Amino acid sequence: MTVIMPSDTPPSNDAALSVSDLAASLKRTVETNYDHVVVRGELGRVTLARSGHMYCDLKDDKAVLNTVMWKGQVNRLPFKPEEGLEVIATGRLSIYEGRSNYQMIASSMRPAGAGALMALLEERKKKFAAEGLFAPEHKKKLPYLPRTIGVVTSPTGAVIRDILHRIRDRFPVRVIVWPALVQGDSAAGQITAGIEGFNTMTGADRPDVLIVARGGGSIEDLWPFNEENVVRAAFNSEIPLISAVGHETDTTLIDYVSDARAPTPTGAAEIAVPVRSELLLMTGEHGERLKRALARRIGQSRDKLAAARLPRPESLLQAKRQRLDYASASLPKAALALVQKARLRVSRLAISPASLNAEIRASKQRLRDTAVRARPALNRLIEARRNTLAAQGKLLETLSYQSTLKRGYAIVRDTDGNLVRSATAAASTPSFKVSFGDGDVMARPDGATPPSPPPAPPVPKAAKPTKPKTDQGSLF
Structure with a gap:
């Protein structure tokens, strides 16, 4: 196909090109001459289509370059493309014949400049830390x-x-x-x-x-x-x-x-890795310490074994024989000293009557003094016990069932002395005894008067304790 270029010659009768033919010719020319380009610019109008392809603009202060990146390359991007981010894109130029617009088919893209990379680095750092x-x-x-x-x-x-x-x-x-x-x-x-x-x-x-x-x-x-x-x-x-x-x-x-x-x-x-020479030195030091510890342990065990070993029979009897010899040598002296002590005790017992009477009088006086000091204490003890007994007697009287009867209550028993606890039990009892605080009354469920019970035998009075006779006088 021949491309008609403008010239100063007048137009001829050659056939004119169609728009599509011209667009295809331009596409071949651009793709041939710009099959690998590296462009630096700012991202704009970033759009991620449903198909996964990305459409965006690369721009500076004077021009705008339409850019497309296919899904496979988008998935391999090391960062998230955003508007305003300066990037360096690598790819080729092509022309979209439908609109006769030239565009860049990007194969890779990376942030441009240390500032953009540091921002991306900080974003990834936060992401990984959150995970x-x-x-x-x-x-x-x-x-x-x-x-x-x-x-x-x-x-x-x-x-x-x-x-x-x-x-x-x-x-x-x-x-x-x-x-x-x-x-x-x-x-x-x-x-x-x-x-x-x-x-x-x-x-x-x-x-x-x-x-x-x-x-x-x-x-x-x-x-x-x-x-x-x-x-x-x-x-x-x-x-x-x-x-x-x-x-x-x-x-x-x-x-x-x-x-x-x-x-x-x-x-x-x-x-x-560690240092081999240091390991060898440390191993040698540990070996020496182990040898010393083992030798010390063996010595201690040897001493314990020697201490636990039984001595010879002669040495077992030698000490006892020596003690027996000492005892045999000191026995006559000890017997003589014992006799002398006995004689001294006998001589001390031979005391004069005057000193014995004086000792008796002193003992009597000490006894009288003790009695004088003990009487008030004994009286206080007796009084306290008497008060305690009286209080317990009053409490016993208050808690006794006789006191309850005196307050208007009664106890019902059958002829055998068993308690009648309910009206139903009373109805089945031929006769029963009703005990009040001041006496007993016989009754029957039908209201008839039952025979009076025989009088209770009198309770024998407890005999008074007899005072034992003694010739010993009163201590007080």
Whole structure:
């Protein structure tokens, strides 16, 4: 197809192009010459269609570029596109023939500038914190002495050399390197694959601890370690994970979900393994302490055994024989001293009548003094007991059933002396006795007068206690 360009020559009789032909020709020209473009601009009129495609504008202060991104690329965006956010879009130019409008078909998009990335980083940080990905209870304990260490990093560069060199100096163990890009659009996917790949290993190849490492750089360079797929892979890792991304002042989201964070890749190696020479020294010191403790324990046990061992029979009898010899030697002296003590007691008993009479008089006087002091106390005791007895007698009289009868009540008994407790029982009783406070009356249910009961035998009076005769005079 030939495109007629404007010229200064007068028009000819050549056939004219249709609008669709011109639009198709322009589309081919644009798509051929602009098959890969990178455009920086501010997002405007962001619309997410039901189909999943995104339609938006890229604009600056002088122009507007219509942009479309298909569903597959939208789902892989590392951020949420919003109006006013400055982005860098990568794609190709095309022309929509239906309206002859040129537009950009974006294949990828990322925030432009550190300010936009920091805002996105803070938004993701709040999201993951709300989900509990940073909670301390999810942290796993690092093994003290791992047999195998897995490292996810670039296979070339200073980072992997520093890690291997530091591990070799401290405690040589097996190291497996999972090569991955640590910068660029595909870095996040490769880092995620490395973490998940190590977790799928079994047997002797499975690492005991993982190190995800990268050297320092700008926030754009470190951005793959802020991607959601990397953060979730680190959180879901069953193998304890150490993050060592950037320098000590650099912080990425993987640092929050990892089980330990190292300020540098070299620091990650120091966290992963102890120093072999220090372990040997510590083991030797522990061995010496164990030897000393064991020797001390053996000595104590030997002393206890010697103390518990039975002595010779001669030594058992030797002490007793010696005590017997001492007793035999002191027996005559002890017998003589005993006789002398007996004689002294007998001589002391030979007391004169005058001194005996004086002792008797003194004893009588002490007895009289005691009687004088005891009489008031005895009288008070007798009076208190008498008052207590009188009070208890009054209480007994108040609580007795005779007092109740005197207040107008009566007791009904049958001829056998059993209580009649109800009118029904009284109706079936031939005759009964009604006791009042001043006497008893016989009655019958039909109202007839029953015969009087025989008088009760008199109660014999208690005999008064006789005072025993004694020749002893009154103490008082």
